[in-house]
Amino acid sequence: MGPTASGKSSHAVEEALKRNGEIISVDSRQVYRGLDIGTEKITVEEMRGVPHHLIDIRDAKESYSAGEFVADATRLIADIAGRGKFPILAGGTHFYFNALLHGLPTGVDANPALREELEKLSTEELAARVAQRDPRRAAELDPQNRRRLIRALEIIASLGHVPPRDLLKRRTSQHPGRSDLPGIVWITIDPSKEELQTRIDTRLASALAHGLVDEVRRVREAVGDTRLNELGLEYKIVGEFLRNERTEESLLPTLSAKLWQYARRQKAWLRKLKKESTLQN
């Protein structure tokens, strides 16, 4: 694991070749078909014959979630190991790693109808409802964060309350593929600020030269502006350019800044994961 542009993909391939492994991508955006340049998706040549999983498994219009990832990855780990090969998880979506490690609360799937309903309420009202129905959870949540508030209500609607964290760990520790299995090797790549910024800028220049804008145009036509914004980073920023909301010259500096912000959030995740788990470098 490591931040964007740190060289995870090629490193993972090296490890796979050394250990007779297969790679499970831990990347919330590379699951979508058609997001190639903007996600720096690995190419077939770069895979060097190593099987890669959880890439291009969804249409960009569809959604994917941490819960689905945990199920898919758990299944794949068993499957790969069952074939006598070494499963390697590689990617930058640290929340997915975290979810796989610590488990997710329950089997409460996304409920689009309920979400749509709750989306109509004011943030204040949402916070009040959570506070009323599950004070314990309300205390943990940011009362301004609508998305988390809605998810909490979704869980409450199905279970009555959001299960506390330690209870959750106990439950998930009964599952296969959990965190403290022996034999896990942790490899984190965490380059310095200077190095990472340089790598990000190099990548961006290359992405733009290789048709990033055209790719975003195609994705936009396929999924619309709302979805495009959700896809984030390149897709969101270039989308603004396509809608004439920003100039072409602003693209590179803005993307550079946004990607660095993203990398910083990833670095924060690494710090957190290192602190919480027995993750050693």
Place this chain on the structure above:
RNA sequence: GCGUCGGUGGCGGAGUGGUCAAUCGCAACAGGCUGUAAACCUGUCGGACAUAGUCCUACGAAGGUUCGAAUCCUUCCCGACGCA
């Protein structure tokens, strides 16, 4: 050369006599998040001591008016546009 409109914190851009260290956006920095996680959310953000708070330096420059000016007046410098 004349005229008009402008010069505000790293950038953009509000404010047009006191409640202004100065709305807001961006950037920067720190952090949160139990199924949208590249999403979503929060805090800090002139300087110095530093919780509150106190002091200092600030709104192109220099003067002036006023109890009090980023806000009014004068001159100068710079920019855009118009007329020459």
